[in-house]
Amino acid sequence: MAVALTMARMKVAVLRHAFRGRRSETATTGASLGALLSAGTIYLAFVDPDLLAAGYAVWALGWMLGPVLLGGGDETLRPEHFATLGLPPRRLATGLLVAAFVGVAPLVSLAALLGLLVSGVRLGVANALVALPAMVLQLAVFVLLSKVFVALVGVTLRTRSGAVASGVLNGAILAALGQIWIFFVAFDQTGVPAAVWYLPSGWGLLAVRGDWWALAALAVLAFLLLGAWSALLGRRVGATRTSARGPRRPITASTAGGAIVARELRTWSRDLVRNHQLSFALSYGVCFAASPLLLDWDGMLPYAGPIFVVMAAGLTANLYAADGTALWLTIMVPGAGDVRGRQLAWLAAQAPVAIALTVAGTAIGGGPWPLVLALLPALLGGAAGLVPLVSVYGLVPGTDPHRRAGNPLRTSEDDGGLTGLAYAMLALVILAGAPAGLVALWAGWPGVAVGVATGALCYWGFGLLAERRLSSHGPELLHAMRTGRKPPTATRSRFDQLSNTRKSIAVWCFGGGAIPLIPQGIVATVFVAKDMRRHTWFLATYMPSGLGYPVAAGFILLGLAAYGTGLWAVRPRPSRH
Structure with a gap:
């Protein structure tokens, strides 16, 4: 425990000195966007439990695929830094896991998991009490899934065949997520699939709703993931850089x-x-x-x-x-x-x-x-x-x-x-x-x-x-x-010359404007026209008859307004002189 607390304090000290300038702006923007997504997830707890289970499945996928797509995840504390201390792999993994809870992403995810507490309060006192450990265990599973997945991809990237196989798998997963509506239509699925409840991302919600075995399952899964990550860390720290490549034909060129x-x-x-x-x-x-x-x-x-x-x-x-x-x-x-x-x-x-x-x-x-x-x-x-x-x-x-x-x-x-x-x-x-x-x-x-x-x-x-x-x-x-x-x-570019307020407005509008405009607006209009009701996260499909089109139109206007506001934020300002 002393090692874990020391690593957590080290993480806090590093972040305190690192979040300056551009990194501070990026962290602030990410925290703001994450707060919005967390608020939307908590809102699902008041709307429909099925949607909340689907929302947590999306959060789990984000934890797994996000670091792969965005450069390897949080490496504030690297395992190689502690290689000379002689720490056992499980003890090192435990310390790094505790340190991993320090940061913007875990705090945002913990806020999103407040939906479990909301669901528990709506069901009773006992359910609300179960929601507290369920939140902690669910967050631990999210973090460990991310660590294990990134470590597995890192191992596969050390060989050419592994790099190709990892790229094929990750590309296929991202393409499937982008075309998820096709799978719903193909399998005649007009609502949230029941399977999302039984994914690890839904076990916390199952525990809150009375399936107490799910809480124990979360603890066991977290323990198993910690063991897997320990093994992968030991392989990473103990690895030596050797070249297995044979001689290559020399490069020749006349120019x-x-x-x-x-x-x-x-x-x-x-x-x-x-x-x-x-x-x-x-x-x-x-x-x-x-x-x-x-x-x-x-x-x-x-x-x-x-x-x-x-x-x-x-x-x-x-x-x-x-x-x-x-x-x-x-x-x-x-x-x-x-x-x-x-x-x-x-x-x-x-x-x-x-x-x-x-x-x-x-x-x-x-x-x-x-x-x-x-x-x-x-x-x-x-x-x-x-x-x-x-x-x-x-x-x-x-x-x-x-x-x-x-x-x-x-x-x-x-x-x-x-x-x-x-x-x-x-x-x-x-x-x-x-x-x-x-x-x-x-x-x-x-x-x-x-x-x-x-x-x-x-x-x-x-x-x-x-x-x-x-x-x-x-x-x-x-x-x-x-x-x-x-x-x-x-x-300095024009964006660099903007004030922090205008930078945040521009990033929010350009980054988030596509959500109301395309999926919640244009795509939802198509679904309403095809009379596809209660379709996953498309809000217009949940509206009473006659309100679907106005809601979708409102989202389209909201998206266009967001892009217009972003353009207003970055437009040149007239000189005071």
């Missing part, structure tokens, strides 16, 4: 640009993180496009390739930061065409896969050939131009590759900045393909020419801007990689 392309292609073939990213994007594109086959509709298959390109661009948005402090080698050889070489290598790694997926999917689906052939070159060219451009303008300092041994997913210390960069890349690549897609929808085959032209223009123009940025701001980028922060002389 500097050719050497850069060869180096990047070698990196794409050997870097396990990039293997994971590529397989993740491939799995996501295929599974997302193939999910409607459950409804005997093959209309999305032609778009597997474009979806793959967009996802691959988002995952590689921080391209230059992947070099770590080795960026100085690039800066010391100006004029070598580094940006162009990386663009060619990115296309060589992604384009064959995208073309094969697009041609195969369109052939199976029977078209539309003009649209997909217009989108594909536009997206490929746009992504190949935007990836280096965004990575040099919005570089998020990354972890040097040789320091990823303990947790290969940990490619950056700033998860919030990395996530924002990925979302920005997704939006920009989609915008790059929009003109060609609109022309193809309106005029057909001329859209292909527009797609080729816009793709080539994006490739050349954005690459040129990235080259100029790298040449003029190379030392600043290297400083950011070495220290993890921008130099005092670095140019």
